[in-house]
Amino acid sequence: MYAIITISIVAIIVLFFGAIQKKRPLLPIVYVGLTLAFILNLLEWNKSIHYYNEMYIADNFSIAFNAVLIFTTLLVFIFAPVYYKPVKRPLEDIYALILFALVGSLTMTGFGNLLMLFVGIETLSLSLYILAGSKKFDPNSNEAAMKYFLTGSFASGFLLFGIALLYGASGSLNLEEIKQYVILHQHNMPGMLNIGLLLVAIGMTFKIGAAPFHFWAPDVYEGSPTLITTFMATVGKVAAIAAFFRLMNSSFGEVESIWKITLTIFAIATILIGNLSAFYQDNVKRMFAYSGIAHAGYMLIAIIALKQDAAGVLLLYSISYTIATITAFAVLILVREETGTFSIKAFNGLAKHNPTEAFAMTIAMLSLAGIPPLVGFAAKYNLFISAIEQGNLLLVIVAIVGSMISVYFYIRPIVAMYANQPSATSAIDSSSNYKKQIILAAVLMILLGLIPGVIINLI
Amino acid sequence: MIIVLLLILPLLASLLLFTGKLGKQSKNFALVTSLVIFAISLVAGYAFTFANNKVLSLDLNLKQLLDIDIILKLDAVSLIMIMLTTLLVPVIIASTDKKEQRTHNFYALILLMQMALIGVFTASEMILFYIFWELALIPIFFITALWGGENRKKISVKFLIYTVVGSFAMLIAILYLYTLTPAPHSFSFESFYQLKLPYSVQVPVFLAFFLAFAIKIPLFPFHSWQAETYNVSPVQGSMLLAGIMLKMGLYGMIRFILPICPDVVAGGSLIFLPLILFGVIYGAVIAITQPNLKKLIAFASLSHVGIIALGLLSNNHYGIEGAVLQMFSHGVNVVGFFLCYYMIVKRTNTDKISDLGGIASAAPKFATIFLIIVLANVALPLTNSFVGEFLILLGVFQFNKLIAIIAGLTIILGAVYMLKMYQKIMYGEKSVATESFSDLTTGEILLFVPIIVSIFLVGIFPSFILQLLAP
Numbered sequence: 036m037y038a039i040i041t042i043s044i045v046a047i048i049v050l051f052f053g054a055i056q057k058k059r060p061l062l063p064i065v066y067v068g069l070t071l072a073f074i075l076n077l078l079e080w081n082k083s084i085h086y087y088n089e090m091y092i093a094d095n096f097s098i099a100f101n102a103v104l105i106f107t108t109l110l111v112f113i114f115a116p117v118y119y120k121p122v123k124r125p126l127e128d129i130y131a132l133i134l135f136a137l138v139g140s141l142t143m144t145g146f147g148n149l150l151m152l153f154v155g156i157e158t159l160s161l162s163l164y165i166l167a168g169s170k171k172f173d174p175n176s177n178e179a180a181m182k183y184f185l186t187g188s189f190a191s192g193f194l195l196f197g198i199a200l201l202y203g204a205s206g207s208l209n210l211e212e213i214k215q216y217v218i219l220h221q222h223n224m225p226g227m228l229n230i231g232l233l234l235v236a237i238g239m240t241f242k243i244g245a246a247p248f249h250f251w252a253p254d255v256y257e258g259s260p261t262l263i264t265t266f267m268a269t270v271g272k273v274a275a276i277a278a279f280f281r282l283m284n285s286s287f288g289e290v291e292s293i294w295k296i297t298l299t300i301f302a303i304a305t306i307l308i309g310n311l312s313a314f315y316q317d318n319v320k321r322m323f324a325y326s327g328i329a330h331a332g333y334m335l336i337a338i339i340a341l342k343q344d345a346a347g348v349l350l351l352y353s354i355s356y357t358i359a360t361i362t363a364f365a366v367l368i369l370v371r372e373e374t375g376t377f378s379i380k381a382f383n384g385l386a387k388h389n390p391t392e393a394f395a396m397t398i399a400m401l402s403l404a405g406i407p408p409l410v411g412f413a414a415k416y417n418l419f420i421s422a423i424e425q426g427n428l429l430l431v432i433v434a435i436v437g438s439m440i441s442v443y444f445y446i447r448p449i450v451a452m453y454a455n456q457p458s459a460t461s462a463i464d465s466s467s468n469y470k471k472q473i474i475l476a477a478v479l480m481i482l483l484g485l486i487p488g489v490i491i492n493l494i
Numbered sequence: 495m496i497i498v499l500l501l502i503l504p505l506l507a508s509l510l511l512f513t514g515k516l517g518k519q520s521k522n523f524a525l526v527t528s529l530v531i532f533a534i535s536l537v538a539g540y541a542f543t544f545a546n547n548k549v550l551s552l553d554l555n556l557k558q559l560l561d562i563d564i565i566l567k568l569d570a571v572s573l574i575m576i577m578l579t580t581l582l583v584p585v586i587i588a589s590t591d592k593k594e595q596r597t598h599n600f601y602a603l604i605l606l607m608q609m610a611l612i613g614v615f616t617a618s619e620m621i622l623f624y625i626f627w628e629l630a631l632i633p634i635f636f637i638t639a640l641w642g643g644e645n646r647k648k649i650s651v652k653f654l655i656y657t658v659v660g661s662f663a664m665l666i667a668i669l670y671l672y673t674l675t676p677a678p679h680s681f682s683f684e685s686f687y688q689l690k691l692p693y694s695v696q697v698p699v700f701l702a703f704f705l706a707f708a709i710k711i712p713l714f715p716f717h718s719w720q721a722e723t724y725n726v727s728p729v730q731g732s733m734l735l736a737g738i739m740l741k742m743g744l745y746g747m748i749r750f751i752l753p754i755c756p757d758v759v760a761g762g763s764l765i766f767l768p769l770i771l772f773g774v775i776y777g778a779v780i781a782i783t784q785p786n787l788k789k790l791i792a793f794a795s796l797s798h799v800g801i802i803a804l805g806l807l808s809n810n811h812y813g814i815e816g817a818v819l820q821m822f823s824h825g826v827n828v829v830g831f832f833l834c835y836y837m838i839v840k841r842t843n844t845d846k847i848s849d850l851g852g853i854a855s856a857a858p859k860f861a862t863i864f865l866i867i868v869l870a871n872v873a874l875p876l877t878n879s880f881v882g883e884f885l886i887l888l889g890v891f892q893f894n895k896l897i898a899i900i901a902g903l904t905i906i907l908g909a910v911y912m913l914k915m916y917q918k919i920m921y922g923e924k925s926v927a928t929e930s931f932s933d934l935t936t937g938e939i940l941l942f943v944p945i946i947v948s949i950f951l952v953g954i955f956p957s958f959i960l961q962l963l964a965p
Binding site: 401412420 | 556621624625626628629631632636639640646647650651654655658659662665666669670672673679
C-alpha cells in the first residue's frame with residue numbers, strides 16, 4: 036500500500052517540476068521514487084495486511100507481482116533518456132502518466148473487492164490510452180490511441196456490466212463473500228452469476244490481449260511510441276494476468292467447471308493465432324505484438340491449471356516474459372534509432388558492430404522461444420508440468436506445438452544479426468548505462484533459468 | 495565428483511573464451527583444455543572399472559533451488575560415449591587451419607558443445623537430459639550459420655526447425671510419462687524404467703521418442719536436413735555433427751526406447767526395421783552416384799548409422815553390444831574421413847570427385863592414411879568397424895534372417911562407393927587441381943594419430959570395450 040502512495044506522490048511531484056519547466060531533476064526523482072516504492076513494497080512481505088475493509092490485500096502474491104511491475108517500470112525509465120533524446124521539453128506528462136498507469140496496475144494485483152479491480156484497470160487503461168497517442172503529430176500514434184480507446188472502453192463496459200451482475204447475484208463485491216456465496220450455491224448457480232462471470236472474463240481477456248479479443252493488440256502495439264509499447268506489453272499485460280488469476284482462483288476456484296472449458300478454448304485459440312500470425316511478420320514490432328498474444332495464451336494456461344498456492348509458476352512465467360520482452364524492445368529501440376525502420380532487415384549484421392546488444396537480443400529471443408537452459412524454458416516447463424498434472428494433456432500439446440512454431444520467428448532476428456551483412460557502416464552507440472541494463476537483463480535470464488526454484492517457491 | 499569436473503571444465507573454458515581476452519591464444523587454450531578433459535575422462539574410465547556395480551553416480555540435492563534434481567550417472571554406455579567425445583574434440587579443435595582465422599567464439603562454441611554432449615551422456619534425470627539435449631543444438635547452429643558456406647542461413651534454420659520439432663515431440667512424451675509415475679512424481683530415469691506401460695500407451699510414447707531420435711540420427715525418411723547441413727557446415731561443424739552429435743539419437747534409443755517401450759520394439763520391429771534397412775540401401779546407392787565428396791560422406795554416414803539402428807532395435811545382447819561399439823567406431827571413422835576431405839580441400843579448393851585424381855603418387859603418406867580410413871569405413875577385418883558390424887549382423891540375424899542377409903549385402907555397396915571414390919581421387923591421371931599436391935606435414939600427421947590408433951586398437955583388441963558392456 037505504501038508503494039502505491041509513494042508512486043502517486045512521486046507522479047505529482049514530477050508533474051509539479053514539469054510545470055515549472057525544470058527538466059534535469061525529473062528522471063532522478065523517478066528513479067529514487069521507484070526504488071523507494073520497491074523497498075516499501077517488499078517491507079510488507081509475509082504480513083498479509085488487509086487495507087480499508089478488505090478493499091486492498093497486500094499478501095505475498097500481490098507483493099511479488101508488484102515487485103516485478105515496479106522493477107519493470109524502472110527498467111522502462113532507464114531506457115527513456117535514449118528514446119526521448121531528440122525531445123527537448125521536460126516530458127513530465129509522459130513520465131507522470133506512466134507512473135499513474137503503474138499505480139493502476141499495482142492496485143489490480145492486490146484487489147480484494149471488484150470495485151478496486153475496476154478502478155485499477157481504469158487507471159491503467161486511461162493512462163495507456165493517452166500514452167499510446169503521446170506522439171501527437173504521428174498519425175499512426177493517433178490511430179493507435181483511438182483504436183485502443185474505443186475497443187478498450189467497450190471492454191471496460193463488459194467488465195463493469197459483469198461486475199454489476201455478479202453483485203446482483205451474490206449481493207457483494209467482496210471477493211471473499213462472493214466465494215462464500217459460490218460455495219453455498221455451487222450446485223444451483225443462478226444464471227445471472229454465470230453471465231456476470233462470463234462478461235467479466237471477456238473484459239479481462241480483452242485486457243490481457245488474448246484471442247478472440249486480441250484484434251486491438253497488433254495495431255496498438257505498432258502505432259504507439261516504442262517505449263510505451265514496451266510498457267504496455269510488459270506491465271500492462273502482467274498486471275492484467277495477475278488480476279485475472281486472482282479473480283478466477285480465489286472467488287471461483289470451487290466452480291472451475293463452469294469457466295474452465297471456455298478459458299481452455301480461449302487459450303488454445305490464443306496460442307495458435309499468436310504464433311501463426313507472428314510467423315508472417317516482417318515488422319519486428321508487430322511480431323512482438325503477436326508474440327505477446329501467444330504468451331498471453333500460455334499465461335492463460337496458468338490460470339486454468341494452477342491453484343492459488345502454486346502461483347509461483349505464473350510469477351516465474353511473468354518474470355521470464357517481462358525480462359525477455361523488455362530486453363528485446365530495448366535493442367529494437369536502438370536499432371530503430373539508427374536505421375529508421377522496424378523491419379527485420381534493420382537487424383542485419385548487428386553482431387559485427389554491437390556484439391553486446393546482439394548477444395542480449397539472442398538470449399532474449401531464445402528465452403522467449405523456450406530453449407533451455409534459459410528462464411523461458413524453466414517457466415514453460417513448470418507451467419506445462421502443472422497443466423499436465425491437472426489432466427490438460429491436449430492443452431499442453433497445443434502449447435508445445437505453438438512453441439515449435441515460435442522457434443522459427445524468434446530465430447529470424449538472430450540469423451539476421453549474425454549471418455547477414457551489416458547495413459550500417461558503424462556501430463550504433465548507446466550509453467554505457469543502457470548497455471549495462473541490457474547485460475543485466477541477459478544475465479538475469481540465464482541465472483533464473485539455472486535456479487528457477489528460487490522464484491517458484493517464493494509464493 | 496569427476497563427472498562434475500567433466501561438465502564444469504569445458505563450460506568455464508568456453509565462458510573464458512567468449513570474453514575474447516585470450517586473443518590469438520584462443521586455439522591453443524581450447525586445445526589444451528580439451529586435452530586435459532580427455533585426460534580426466536581417462537581417469538573417469540579408470541575409476542569406473544573399479545567402481546561397485548559398474549556405475550559412477552552423483553546426486554546433487556538441489557531440488558529446492560534448481561527445481562530439478564541433478565542426477566548424473568556414468569555407466570558403460572555413457573563412458574564409451576564420453577570417451578568418444580573427449581577423444582574427438584581435441585582432434586576437431588586442432589584441425590582448424592591457421593589460415594582460416596577463426597575467432598575465439600568458434601572455439602568457445604565447440605567447447606560449449608562438448609559440455610552439452612557430456613551432459614547428455616551423463617544425465618540421469620529426464621529434464622536435465624532434455625536441457626542438455628537442446629543446449630547441444632545451439633552451438634552447432636551458430637557454427638553452421640556463422641562459418642558455413644553458401645546458403646548457410648536457410649540450411650541452418652532448416653536444420654534447427656527439424657531437430658526442434660523432434661525435441662518437442664520428445665518433450666511431450668517426457669511430460670506425459672512423468673504424470674504416469676507414481677506420486678510424488680519424479681523425472682529420474684529409474685522411475686521411468688519402473689513404469690510397466692500397457693501396449694496402447696507404449697505406441698504413442700515410442701512414436702514420439704522415435705521421431706526425436708530418428709531426426710537426430712538421422713534415419714530415413716527424416717534425413718533431408720543431413721546432407722545439406724553437413725555440406726554447408728564448416729568441416730569442424732560436420733565432424734561434430736556426424737562424429738558425436740548424431741550419437742545422441744542412438745544413445746537416446748538405448749536409454750529410452752528399449753527400456754520404456756519393450757513391447758513395441760519386440761512387436762513392431764518388423765514394420766520399422768525394413769524401413770531403416772531401406773534407408774541404409776538408399777544412402778549407399780546415392781553415395782555411389784554422388785559427385786561431391788562431402789555429400790558422399792554424408793550419405794555414407796546415413797547408411798552406416800542405419801545399420802547401427804538396426805542392431806539396437808533388434809534388441810538382443812549381440813545387437814546392442816555391437817551397436818554401442820559401432821557408435822564409437824563410426825564416430826572415429828567419420829571424423830577421420832572428414833579430416834582426409836579437409837586435407838584435400840585445403841590443397842585443391844575443390845570437393846568435386848571428378849576434378850581430383852592422381853594424388854597417391856604426389857602424397858604417399860596421405861594415401862596410406864586415407865586408405866586405412868577408407869578400409870575402416872568398409873569394415874575390413876582388423877579394423878574397428880568390422881567388429882561392430884559383425885556383432886550387429888549377428889544380432890539382426892538372431893532376430894530375422896532375411897533382414898540380416900539384406901543388411902549384410904549393403905556392406906558390399908559400401909565397398910563399391912568407398913573404393914570407387916578412393917580410386918578416382920588417388921589414382922589415375924593428375925588433374926589441374928591436384929598438380930601441386932603436397933604431402934602431409936608432421937602436424938597434420940599428428941592429427942591422424944588418435945584416429946588410426948583407435949581404428950586398430952578396437953579392430954584388433956575389441957574386448958576392452960566389450961568387457962565394459964558385459965552384463
